Amino acid sequence: MEKAKIDAVQLFILIFLFELGSALLVPLAIEAEEDAWLAIFFGMAGGILIFLIFHALYQTYPDSLPTQYMRNIIGNYLGWVLGFAYCLYFLYLSARVLRDFGSMLLTVAYHETPLFIVNLLLILLIIYTVYQGIEVMARTGELLFVILYVLAISGFILIVSSGLINLSNLKPVLEEGILPILKVAITQTIYVPFGEAIAFSVILPYLNNPKKAKKVGIFALCLSGINLMIVMAVNISVLGVNLTKRSQFPLLTTIQSIQIADFLERLDVFFMLALIIGIFIKITIFFYAAVIGLGDLFKVTNVKQLIYPLGLVVLLLSNSIASNISEHIQEGLFIVPIILHFPFQILFPLFLLLIVYLKKRKKNKA
Amino acid sequence: MIRVFGLFLILTISNVLLTGCWSKTELNELALVSALGIDKNEEGEYVGSLQIINPGSVAGSKSTGQGTASPPVTVYTSTAKNLVGLSRNISAKVSRRLYYAHTGVVVIGEELAREEGISNLLDALDRDPNFRTTTAIIIAKNARARDLIKILTPIDQIPAENVIKMLETNETMSGENINAKTRQVIDALATKERDPVITGVELTREADGGKLESIQQTEPESIVQVGGIALFRNDRLVDWAREKTARGIVFLLNKVKETNISIDWKGNEEAVVYNMIRQQTTVKPVIKNGKPEIDVHVKAEGKIGEVQVAIDLSNPDTLKSIEQEVNKEIQGELSKAIEKAKENKTDIFGFGESFHSTYPEQWKRFEKEWNDTYFSELKVNIKVESFIRRTGLRNKPYLKDTN
Structure with missing residues (x-):
């Protein structure tokens, strides 16, 4: 753990950018068809519950990293193994998001550039940022937050003013009832992107005012959730469910359909900037969580020594993780949530919390 | 000093290497x-x-x-x-x-x-x-x-x-x-x-x-x-x-921006021209007695573009009756367009789509035979409201009343 502090606003911004990250770009919850935004809403509600679980753990051990309190709770050996598993999980997720980034750029713009080169450029930047530490990350976040919001607002105004929005595309609401939507929320949106905020259990100890953590976390999750709902609703109302479903990156198609006054068109760069900002922050957080965790587990005195080798691991992993984009996305939608997200985001934290609770009761009785 | 030099070197190199594109193609x-x-x-x-x-x-x-x-x-x-x-x-x-x-x-x-x-x-x-x-x-x-x-x-x-x-x-x-x-x-x-x-x-x-x-x-x-x-x-x-039927289609898709509608006046064919400036067409699906129906409502605004007969345009009542004629004309065009689509059994207006989104439950019943049965027997209620706001630079035409 490095000696550094971030304030509540910075934490808020980091969570917000992290949540938007790649979720902004993909057809999130599109299996819920017209009601994708509702599925995102329920996912957000679930995500807040997940946040409350690891926040409760953080409250019990406000100054220690998850890798430390896990050893406190379930014993040295078991706790170490669980902590190690969490670090691998975070590393794997950084590689996944890096792959997302690479395949998006390759699909959209750089058709002939090798994936490796694109990923290399971003991971170098991330290695540098993580090397500079959490405070620099937080300040970078503040800067990028402003850019992203200006982009989002001007993009939204452009879409509305070019008359593309057709609200009847969002109808019928709840055609098949609420069950399919809950299913999508429970199997997908609750984990990606909301549950992924579990990476912030590593960041929370850096907060200078631990009391604010709860409010900041919930507020950031809500705001990002609302933003994602708006984006998805806009995508569907502009493109229709069918096209949104077929698009790899519906936001790009939405932005491409802006045509105002014969000169405001082909604004693909909006999409590219949003893509790079969101994904950069998301990988940085995951990668940072993995680095700090591993540093603690292996008692490395200078954590920074780990950054280069681990960066290389992420880079290579991101290249070998899947052989094509469909495989990558299918894994992300149907396999990873069940075998990784569910245990790491819900099961293990709940289990830890239960033990903490039982221990406390035992203590009180004694 | 070495730090500064190193930084400078890195900046220079990345400038050279990163700004070029992998597969650049010049114009x-x-x-x-x-x-x-x-x-x-x-x-x-x-x-x-x-x-x-x-x-x-x-x-x-x-x-x-x-x-x-x-x-x-x-x-x-x-x-x-x-x-x-x-x-x-x-x-x-x-x-x-x-x-x-x-x-x-x-x-x-x-x-x-x-x-x-x-x-x-x-x-x-x-x-x-x-x-x-x-x-x-x-x-x-x-x-x-x-x-x-x-x-x-x-x-x-x-x-x-x-x-x-x-x-x-x-x-x-x-x-x-x-x-x-x-x-x-x-x-x-x-x-x-x-x-x-x-x-x-x-x-x-x-x-x-x-x-x-x-x-x-x-x-x-x-x-x-x-x-x-x-x-x-x-x-x-x-x-x-073509022409009027085509315009009817465009009306029903609510895509008409400006257009000219000519109407007959007292036996003179296409003697008054209405310059439509804006319009709004709403298509609303309704279900009456278990049968699907469509309510179309056109609201148009415009001015007089040309008159070839002597009529007193300064009289609001005359404008009212011209508006009536325009309504009839637009209504006719819409009916023609709908007839054409029914003839060909092709739901180009997306009526089915609007039923689906408004009545998802009942739609399941119509869905299978939409194009063959329901669409071709669909009752369409057309209501047109047109308004003449101005008459151009003149009120009465220079023509002498020959009647």
Whole structure:
């Protein structure tokens, strides 16, 4: 753990950018068809519950990293193994998001550039940022937050003013009832992107005012959730469910359909900037969580020594993780949530919390 | 010192290395495709024609009076079983790399649209990141796409640009065509409850419009012109709608911007012209006695454009009765459009879609037999409200009342 502090606003911004990250770009919850935004809403509600679980753990051990309190709770050996598993999980997720980034750029713009080169450029930047530490990350976040919001607002105004929005595309609401939507929320949106905020259990100890953590976390999750709902609703109302479903990156198609006054068109760069900002922050957080965790587990005195080798691991992993984009996305939608997200985001934290609770009761009785 | 030097070195190197693109292509290595035409030949292969801009002939050099000998565009044709293959075969004839990002219009030959359908054509356009799906799409009426693409045009030198502008202007001025974009057509093809409509463009030909001489005179020998709206059933062209019927279709899709509506006045045919400036058409599905019905409500605003009989336009009552006539006229056009669609059993207005989104429960009952039964028996209640706001610079016409 490095000696550094971030304030509540910075934490808020980091969570917000992290949540938007790649979720902004993909057809999130599109299996819920017209009601994708509702599925995102329920996912957000679930995500807040997940946040409350690891926040409760953080409250019990406000100054220690998850890798430390896990050893406190379930014993040295078991706790170490669980902590190690969490670090691998975070590393794997950084590689996944890096792959997302690479395949998006390759699909959209750089058709002939090798994936490796694109990923290399971003991971170098991330290695540098993580090397500079959490405070620099937080300040970078503040800067990028402003850019992203200006982009989002001007993009939204452009879409509305070019008359593309057709609200009847969002109808019928709840055609098949609420069950399919809950299913999508429970199997997908609750984990990606909301549950992924579990990476912030590593960041929370850096907060200078631990009391604010709860409010900041919930507020950031809500705001990002609302933003994602708006984006998805806009995508569907502009493109229709069918096209949104077929698009790899519906936001790009939405932005491409802006045509105002014969000169405001082909604004693909909006999409590219949003893509790079969101994904950069998301990988940085995951990668940072993995680095700090591993540093603690292996008692490395200078954590920074780990950054280069681990960066290389992420880079290579991101290249070998899947052989094509469909495989990558299918894994992300149907396999990873069940075998990784569910245990790491819900099961293990709940289990830890239960033990903490039982221990406390035992203590009180004694 | 070493730190500063190192930093400087890194900055310099990244400047040099990162700003270049991996697979850069300079402008003079690109052949800008302005239009893409697709037909079919007897062997069942696609015949693709690419209209490629001749950079030398369209650059500003013309104004110096030297006049280049070559036309502003060149058309290359080739055949293949699929679109990507077409592009590849044509690239064997072109010195530069084909670049589709600035394609202005996609032309589909009528024969192909009628016999084979258009659904197989569009995937390549939808999938390719270079090609913009905001590109206009048109049908070459009574012609091959190839012939249409070859025609040179005056005023706007690049024929594709000429066609786009013509469609846009005509769409705003007359409301008798729809400037359909590739994406909208794909969307309609993918939606079960709506069928696509695409504007047709025809050519009047007396001589070979592909020769530069054709436009080197005040009256070009071949002209490209808007030729009605093509109705599709699923992905096949089934019928054409022209003039008033076409305008009815555009009304029902709420795409009319400005138009002129002529009405008869006391036995004089088309003697009063109403200049419509804006309109709003709402289509509302309702279910009455278990049967689907559609309520259409048109609200139009405009002014008087021309009168050929002596009527006192300063009298509000006269305006009222003109409004009544306009209402009838618009209502008639809408009915014609609906009749046409019912005849061809093609729900181009997306009535089915609006039922689906408003009455998802009942829709399940209609869904299977929508086009065959429910749509062709659909009762459509049309209500038109038009308003005359102004009468132009004059009130009474200079004509003397002969009655």
